[in-house]
Amino acid sequence: MTHLTYIIPAYALAVVMILAYAISARARMERARKRLAAIDPRARDSSARDTKGPHRG
Amino acid sequence: MAAPNLHRFANPGQFLRLSGWLLPWLAIGGTVLTAVGLGWGLFLSPADWQQGDSVRIIYIHVPAAMLASAGYFGLAVCAVLSFVWRHPLADLAAVEIGPVGAGATALCLATGSLWGKPMWGAWWVWDARLTSMLVLLFLYLGHIALIRAFDNPERGYRAAAILALIGAADLPVIKFSVDWWNTLHQPATFKFTSAPTMYQGMVWPLLISVAGFSFGFGAIVTARLRAAVMERRIRGLMMARAQEAA
Amino acid sequence: MTRKPLSRKHRRLLILGACTLCLAGAVGLALSALSDNVTFFVSPSEIATKAPAPGRSFRMGGLVETGSVVKTQSDGKAGARFRITDGTAGVNVNFAGILPDLFREGQGVVALGTMRPDGSFLASEVLAKHDETYMPKEVAEALKKNGTWNPADGKPAKPGG
Structure with a gap:
């Protein structure tokens, strides 16, 4: 493959950025859900039901 | 004019239910389509007759560019919803779209640079397309800063909405810069008026990658917005408790 | 004349529309005035x-x-x-x-x-x-061979070129 010195950084940057955004979004959502479930009795029967999170966030 | 009852979606409980159902689909769609699009583009699609393998950067560059513009368009839509209908979720959405759109813009500029160096012979040139895209990045950064700049969040929302609407003028400039002026950047691959001048075996991975990035963008923004709605509810509950205790 | 006063929402919508029009006009004028400087190269x-x-x-x-x-x-x-x-x-x-x-x-x-x-x-x-025509080398050569090559797209690269 030609131009690998340009292709590899481009793809690596894309993968790293996508993962960073996805993982941080998911972690923030999980954190908020746990805190909310701990203090809000309403959350237990509405939003906290979907305990399976996204596969990617 | 009978405005649709947008406040139906302003109910945070309803939003959490709807987005909770939507999010897994967006996330799965985004992961699968992005993996297929990029894998196909990197390993299976043919090299270009004149650019060699460097053309494979297009499978990241074009989706990132489209989402950079689409994200800012989203900010402008949020601004209108916020101004005219005072929709509370629109302001929260604007806060969450900004950083994701800025990331897409940065990715577009970085991959463009990595593509421009071997093909054009320069990392960067000040032509109309590249410059207007850099302006978009600064508009995003300004929006991110402005919406968080005030102690009273409402004032930040107002100021950022104004910036979003003014900045939206950059979007047609980005889109049509390659047609209006002589630029080093080539014209668009996907046009409104004619079929893409691109070989089928390259169009498909590009379309799949665009779809994957779009789903992924939607999933990330939705997840952030869900978190923001829950965080706001947490703050509300904490405040109510503090007042009860006082 | 008994006109119903505009609701606050409609007034905001109207103001927003007017501002958008003014802004679009201003940007359009500025860009057409600048077009000599915006142009990256001359022929x-x-x-x-x-x-x-x-x-x-x-x-x-x-x-x-x-x-x-x-x-x-x-x-x-x-x-x-x-x-x-x-x-x-x-x-x-x-x-x-x-x-x-x-x-x-x-x-x-x-x-x-x-x-x-x-x-x-x-x-x-x-x-x-380069332009926005993307195709593999074999396709470029086939087009050239059967005479449907668009000369505006330049010449297909020589092997290894």
């Missing part, structure tokens, strides 16, 4: 009709005329002499430096430099410009 025929001041640096773009490229050596530095054409006019270009990978006869290029008194162009930087 050889534009130079023929409106000669730039000598010594002023600018960018010139066009196609590398087929058969015009001569590789040069001056002071041990590689360079090239070629002609940039837009189909109606052409300008001779002298360049000392490394040409981009895509540089070849028939290819679009943009050169930065100045006009010299003899009407030639002294380039300090040459960038390659």
Whole structure:
């Protein structure tokens, strides 16, 4: 493959950025859900039901 | 004019239910389509007759560019919803779209640079397309800063909405810069008026990658917005408790 | 006249629409006024009709005329002499430096430099410009063979080129 010195950084940057955004979004959502479930009795029967999170966030 | 009852979606409980159902689909769609699009583009699609393998950067560059513009368009839509209908979720959405759109813009500029160096012979040139895209990045950064700049969040929302609407003028400039002026950047691959001048075996991975990035963008923004709605509810509950205790 | 007063929401919508129109007009006017500066390069025929001041640096773009490229050596530095054409006019270009990978006869290029008194162009930087036609080499060669190749797309690369 030609131009690998340009292709590899481009793809690596894309993968790293996508993962960073996805993982941080998911972690923030999980954190908020746990805190909310701990203090809000309403959350237990509405939003906290979907305990399976996204596969990617 | 009978405005649709947008406040139906302003109910945070309803939003959490709807987005909770939507999010897994967006996330799965985004992961699968992005993996297929990029894998196909990197390993299976043919090299270009004149650019060699460097053309494979297009499978990241074009989706990132489209989402950079689409994200800012989203900010402008949020601004209108916020101004005219005072929709509370629109302001929260604007806060969450900004950083994701800025990331897409940065990715577009970085991959463009990595593509421009071997093909054009320069990392960067000040032509109309590249410059207007850099302006978009600064508009995003300004929006991110402005919406968080005030102690009273409402004032930040107002100021950022104004910036979003003014900045939206950059979007047609980005889109049509390659047609209006002589630029080093080539014209668009996907046009409104004619079929893409691109070989089928390259169009498909590009379309799949665009779809994957779009789903992924939607999933990330939705997840952030869900978190923001829950965080706001947490703050509300904490405040109510503090007042009860006082 | 008994007109119903506008609701607050409709008034906001109206104000927003008016502001958007004004802004669009202002941006449009500014861009059309700036268009000379926004343009990244000028073509050889534009130079023929409106000669730039000598010594002023600018960018010139066009196609590398087929058969015009001569590789040069001056002071041990590689360079090239070629002609940039837009189909109606052409300008001779002298360049000392490394040409981009895509540089070849028939290819679009943009050169930065100045006009010299003899009407030639002294380039300090040459960038390659490609179009939005993307296809594998086999397809390019097949198109060329059955005569449906669009010459505006340049020449298919030689193997390994």
